[in-house]
Amino acid sequence: MAEIVIVPDAAAAGALVADEILRLVAANPETVLGLATGSTPLPVYEALRPRLADTDVSLVQGFALDEYVGIDPSHPESYRSVIAREVVEPLGLDPRRIRVPDGSLEGIEHAGDDYERAILEAGGIDLQLLGIGTDGHIGFNEPGSSFASLTRVKTLTEQTRDDNARFFDSVEAVPRHCITQGLGTILRARHLVLLAFGEGKAQAVAGAVEGPLTASLPGSAIQLHPHATVVVDEAAASRL
Numbered sequence: 001m002a003e004i005v006i007v008p009d010a011a012a013a014g015a016l017v018a019d020e021i022l023r024l025v026a027a028n029p030e031t032v033l034g035l036a037t038g039s040t041p042l043p044v045y046e047a048l049r050p051r052l053a054d055t056d057v058s059l060v061q062g063f064a065l066d067e068y069v070g071i072d073p074s075h076p077e078s079y080r081s082v083i084a085r086e087v088v089e090p091l092g093l094d095p096r097r098i099r100v101p102d103g104s105l106e107g108i109e110h111a112g113d114d115y116e117r118a119i120l121e122a123g124g125i126d127l128q129l130l131g132i133g134t135d136g137h138i139g140f141n142e143p144g145s146s147f148a149s150l151t152r153v154k155t156l157t158e159q160t161r162d163d164n165a166r167f168f169d170s171v172e173a174v175p176r177h178c179i180t181q182g183l184g185t186i187l188r189a190r191h192l193v194l195l196a197f198g199e200g201k202a203q204a205v206a207g208a209v210e211g212p213l214t215a216s217l218p219g220s221a222i223q224l225h226p227h228a229t230v231v232v233d234e235a236a237a238s239r240l
């Protein structure tokens, strides 16, 4: 079973996970981080910023979980832009060492394989940050995703498009497809750290941690991982 850590609030979670990342980078300057978007991991990046001031991060590598397909990379809500704005720039990482799946339509048929190869060439992901969708998705692996899946194109559910509409002008503007690390890709990372805050995530967290292993709740895949840590506030833990 995953290790469950209940913290008073998101800031405490951020501090805890930032400490773990700092330990990794201190031990290995070429640490490979699995980066997540969404609002949930933001406290980790915020906590890392001051703590990284005295650390050489020039060799740190990073791989984002996912990207929208067909979105202009310069769109402020493309995950390429989000990762640049919320992670790479504030933390002073080397943008050439931080990758996001390529969601451009040209070459989309080999973008998944290219991404898998890049992760392998980097030596695999040391610590993968994860949020969880209200429907239990991790990355953009929506319900029905195979536990063995690798990086590939998926269709977003209506619920995810509704949830993410807050970042766009309207729900119609939310892309319909995405490219995401698969559950199999995520399970290869050496340490999974899933964060969730608030009542709205309680059901997904309970399903991921204690529910049956099922493709209907992709987050339940973390139960297959030998080193998974779930960091939640009281509200997100309320159904455990």
Ligand code: GLP
Pocket (backbone or CB within 6 Å): 036, 037, 038, 039, 040, 041, 065, 066, 130, 131, 132, 133, 134, 137, 138, 139, 140, 160, 164
């Ligand atoms: C998006 C991302 C996921 C993220 C989820 C939850 O769909 N692709 O990686 O975990 O949303 O988002 P939030 O953290 O904003 O609740």
